[in-house]
Amino acid sequence: MNIPISPVVSSLLKSKVLSLIVLGQIALTxxxxxxxxxxxxxxxxxxxxxxxxxxxELLTVTVNPTEGVLNVxxxxxxxxxxxxxxxxxxxxxxxxxxEGSSSSYLVDPDDQTLGNGIEAQVTWTDHNFIDTIGVKLxxxxxxxxxxxxxxxxxxxVFDWELPVIVSxxxxxxxxxxQSALGQVIxxxxxxxxxxxxxxxxHSQEPKRDIAEYQIIYSQMLAMGHQVYLIxxxxxxxxxxxxxxxxxxxxxSSKLIVDEPKLVADYKRDYxxxxxxxxxxxLGLIGALIIITCLGIVGMALFNISRKVKQxxxxxxxxxxxxxxxxxxxxxxxxxxxxxxxxxxxxxxxxNMVLMSNYAxxxxxxxxxxxxxxxxxxxxxxAVILPAKRAASxxxxxxxxxx
Amino acid sequence: xxxxYINLAYKSIKQTPIISAxxxxxxxxxxxxxxxxxxxxxxxxxxxxxxxxxxxxxxQLQTQPEFSTFHTxxxxxxxxxxxxxxxxxxxxxxxxxxxxxxxxxxxYRAGLEVRTDDKPSFLEATRVTNRDFxxxxxxxxxxxxxxxxxxxxxxLYEVVIGQVLNQKVFGGGDNVGKVLNLDGQAYRVSGIxxxxxxxxxxxxxxxGGAFEKTEQIFIPFSLAQKHEFRSWGNGSGWxxxxxxxxxxxxxxxxxxxYFWVELNTPQQKAEYEAYLESYIKQQQLSGRFxxxxxxxSLKPVMQWLEYNHVGSQDNAIxxxxxxxxxxxxxxxTLGLLLSKFIRLAPFxxxxxxxxxxxxxxxxxxxxxVAVLGLLGGVFGLILTALTxxxxxxxxxxxxxxxxxxxxxxxxxxAVAIVSTITTGLYPAWLVxxxxxxxxxxxx
Numbered sequence: 001m002n003i004p005i006s007p008v009v010s011s012l013l014k015s016k017v018l019s020l021i022v023l024g025q026i027a028l029t030x031x032x033x034x035x036x037x038x039x040x041x042x043x044x045x046x047x048x049x050x051x052x053x054x055x056x057e058l059l060t061v062t063v064n065p066t067e068g069v070l071n072v073x074x075x076x077x078x079x080x081x082x083x084x085x086x087x088x089x090x091x092x093x094x095x096x097x098x099e100g101s102s103s104s105y106l107v108d109p110d111d112q113t114l115g116n117g118i119e120a121q122v123t124w125t126d127h128n129f130i131d132t133i134g135v136k137l138x139x140x141x142x143x144x145x146x147x148x149x150x151x152x153x154x155x156x157v158f159d160w161e162l163p164v165i166v167s168x169x170x171x172x173x174x175x176x177x178q179s180a181l182g183q184v185i186x187x188x189x190x191x192x193x194x195x196x197x198x199x200x201x202h203s204q205e206p207k208r209d210i211a212e213y214q215i216i217y218s219q220m221l222a223m224g225h226q227v228y229l230i231x232x233x234x235x236x237x238x239x240x241x242x243x244x245x246x247x248x249x250x251x252s253s254k255l256i257v258d259e260p261k262l263v264a265d266y267k268r269d270y271x272x273x274x275x276x277x278x279x280x281x282l283g284l285i286g287a288l289i290i291i292t293c294l295g296i297v298g299m300a301l302f303n304i305s306r307k308v309k310q311x312x313x314x315x316x317x318x319x320x321x322x323x324x325x326x327x328x329x330x331x332x333x334x335x336x337x338x339x340x341x342x343x344x345x346x347x348x349x350x351n352m353v354l355m356s357n358y359a360x361x362x363x364x365x366x367x368x369x370x371x372x373x374x375x376x377x378x379x380x381x382a383v384i385l386p387a388k389r390a391a392s393x394x395x396x397x398x399x400x401x402x
Numbered sequence: 403x404x405x406x407y408i409n410l411a412y413k414s415i416k417q418t419p420i421i422s423a424x425x426x427x428x429x430x431x432x433x434x435x436x437x438x439x440x441x442x443x444x445x446x447x448x449x450x451x452x453x454x455x456x457x458x459x460x461x462q463l464q465t466q467p468e469f470s471t472f473h474t475x476x477x478x479x480x481x482x483x484x485x486x487x488x489x490x491x492x493x494x495x496x497x498x499x500x501x502x503x504x505x506x507x508x509x510y511r512a513g514l515e516v517r518t519d520d521k522p523s524f525l526e527a528t529r530v531t532n533r534d535f536x537x538x539x540x541x542x543x544x545x546x547x548x549x550x551x552x553x554x555x556x557x558l559y560e561v562v563i564g565q566v567l568n569q570k571v572f573g574g575g576d577n578v579g580k581v582l583n584l585d586g587q588a589y590r591v592s593g594i595x596x597x598x599x600x601x602x603x604x605x606x607x608x609x610g611g612a613f614e615k616t617e618q619i620f621i622p623f624s625l626a627q628k629h630e631f632r633s634w635g636n637g638s639g640w641x642x643x644x645x646x647x648x649x650x651x652x653x654x655x656x657x658x659x660y661f662w663v664e665l666n667t668p669q670q671k672a673e674y675e676a677y678l679e680s681y682i683k684q685q686q687l688s689g690r691f692x693x694x695x696x697x698x699s700l701k702p703v704m705q706w707l708e709y710n711h712v713g714s715q716d717n718a719i720x721x722x723x724x725x726x727x728x729x730x731x732x733x734x735t736l737g738l739l740l741s742k743f744i745r746l747a748p749f750x751x752x753x754x755x756x757x758x759x760x761x762x763x764x765x766x767x768x769x770x771v772a773v774l775g776l777l778g779g780v781f782g783l784i785l786t787a788l789t790x791x792x793x794x795x796x797x798x799x800x801x802x803x804x805x806x807x808x809x810x811x812x813x814x815x816a817v818a819i820v821s822t823i824t825t826g827l828y829p830a831w832l833v834x835x836x837x838x839x840x841x842x843x844x845x
Binding site for chain 2: 017018021022024025028029031032035036039064066067098154155157188189224225256258269272273274276277280281284287288291292294295298299302305306350354357358359360
């Protein structure tokens with residue numbers, strides 16, 4: 001079977017504009033799709049990061065005192081009595097909710113210039129925290145109940161060596177050459193001792209640069225509002241959510257309970273913009289590919305209608321149906337290849353523009369190649385129907401008058 | 403003649419229903435996608451107070467030592483300490499509503515418990531600020547007015563409330579003079595606001611505050627000296643002096659107060675800058691502001707928004723990609739137009755043979771293309787409206803951002819018509835150039 005290059009090339013050259021249109025569409029599609037896909041994948045990776053938490057099994061409820069302070073132990077006890085509750089911990093802020101504080105920690109107490117400390121996200125809590133949220137302890141131990149304390153006044157905030165648990169990334173940043181276990185770190189004239197290390201955990205702001213730097217205190221600041229973290233099997237959470245407010249109100253009337261919220265919902269809300277963006281990009285990619293394929297089909301059908309006589313003549317002179325179809329595939333391949341080259345160039349240009357003006361990363365080559373391959377395959381598939389139509393043109397047309 | 407062409411255009415569009423439908427679809431989708439993201443981007447980067455955005459300045463003071471940078475580009479923090487805020491407020495306090503005085507507003511966000519007779523009590527977002535806040539930011543009043551300057555100075559229990567709270571607690575209407583129970587204390591309602599939501603909410607913009615709903619309760623700033631309200635705002639600090647009581651907190655170097663000043667003339671600006679410089683020097687004498695060349699900064703509204711990264715870059719990228727998508731849709735339309743015009747060339751040839759000039763043919767095609775663009779633009783606008791309405795229901799932030807304003811009403815059809823005409827120029831030119839005789843032969 002001859003591959004009819006020269007008739008294809010000459011026919012392409014004759015209808016330059018139409019060829020350029022198809023070429024341009026393929027090129028622009030590759031340029032936009034590769035950048036959009038890359039951006040979308042970045043977003044997906046951001047959202048899907050491991051938080052270290054048992055996200056789907058956690059509920060938070062915030063309690064606000066209206067007078068005086070609230071006794072943590074009695075509130076925790078009352079929550080534990082609710083059916084389905086497996087564990088409860090009190091924390092200063094809900095997880096993945098943009099609430100909380102961070103501070104800087106020094107390894108060397110003589111380093112009085114505080115600015116040289118390493119910043120980490122802080123969780124004030126008790127000994128139930130580790131088990132409640134389900135993080136993995138990879139070294140050392142959890143707090144004991146005797147070690148944990150609740151500060152009901154500012155003057156009760158710890159002035160002793162406080163046991164703390166840190167995340168692996170933070171530990172390695174503080175002590176790159178040795179184990180952080182048993183080491184002491186300093187913060188604002190306070191001393192903290194690392195008794196345990198967890199694998200990883202996300203808390204207040206997972207999109208910050210210090211998202212993996214976590215420090216967990218064995219004291220809870222209980223003077224104002226308190227957040228209770230409840231661990232339960234997923235199917236029980238809804239029931240617990242509806243019961244817990246009433247239970248808390250039976251303990252004391254001097255409090256306001258906020259609407260309980262699942263940690264999974266906090267996560268969904270935290271990444272809402274990113275999820276929306278990702279969906280918009282995927283929608284854009286889908287629409288673009290559909291429109292380009294439809295365009296190619298349309299163009300090919302139009303070409304056939306213009307070349308009916310030519311195709312009929314070729315058939316009358318002995319070309320088989322496959323030869324005619326092959327002609328279309330070759331035409332499409334040549335256009336696609338040229339479109340791909342142009343598209344790769346355009347993709348890189350667009351990527352550079354976006355990188356320099358906005359916070360976009362350098363385009364991943366794998367994604368670019370995958371886009372080119374997909375577009376090539378899809379456009380080839382798009383040509384099948386028109387090619388078949390062309391092949392079914394009867395040679396008798398050549399013999400018809402005019 | 404124009405209406406004749408419109409008629410011809412209509413007939414021509416009907417003549418090739420599938421191609422016309424495809425073109426309309428391509429244009430409509432391209433327009434709706436690009437317009438949706440333009441609307442979102444536009445709302446994010448809009449000027450929330452255009453009538454005086456150049457005269458409102460956010461004040462920053464570099465109170466911290468060398469080693470503390472707060473990770474901002476100019477090593478300044480977005481909030482002031484309470485002692486600084488108090489001093490700055492007192493320096494130019496306006497006794498009367500006289501325009502020539504320099505006015506400033508200090509504020510922070512708190513959560514107060516609203517107690518009512520008939521409902522369980524609830525916590526409500528509150529702005530603790532001085533009365534000049536309302537004149538500074540052109541806050542509209544429906545009933546009453548801001549509390550008096552005595553209330554500001556002496557810390558009297560007066561409150562300004564918003565429409566939503568007015569409805570919730572009092573059932574709406576003019577309730578000036580009535581009592582509102584906040585944290586167990588009776589406050590007299592001195593004013594009720596008309597609905598007010600600057601987008602972005604520039605006066606509390608950093609760390610995601612720019613697209614939150616405005617507060618429903620406003621109480622005098624000096625009350626902060628007597629009462630520790632539940633803090634619902636941000637703050638930061640750099641020093642290690644232990645804070646054991648609320649009073650110590652008020653006097654500390656903790657930075658937690660937003661501060662804005664209105665400077666209407668260059669003289670006022672110069673006067674204020676000179677004041678800040680001398681203030682810093684004076685404070686350095688008592689040991690504060692340890693940086694030798696400690697700075698101040700006055701940032702007008704739009705600069706403040708940019709400094710706090712309010713216009714998200716992600717959306718700008720999406721907007722650019724959506725315009726490229728529109729370009730692909732138009733290229734698609736170009737191909738379809740070309741194929742359609744060439745196919746219908748015999749009909750044009752008949753017109754030419756009957757005496758129409760090339761220019762008239764060209765004009766006919768452009769009118770057809772313009773009609774197509776207009777229809778596509780209208781469908782695109784409808785799709786945009788639907789998309790934005792769907793987005794509005796997704797979050798508070800999107801509710802504020804996904805608004806279809808007049809810009810989009812105008813832009814959508816305009817972009818559609820202009821881009822479609824541009825696309826149609828080549829096909830129209832190509833066909834009107836062709837020799838009519840070619841197409842009059844029987845095929």
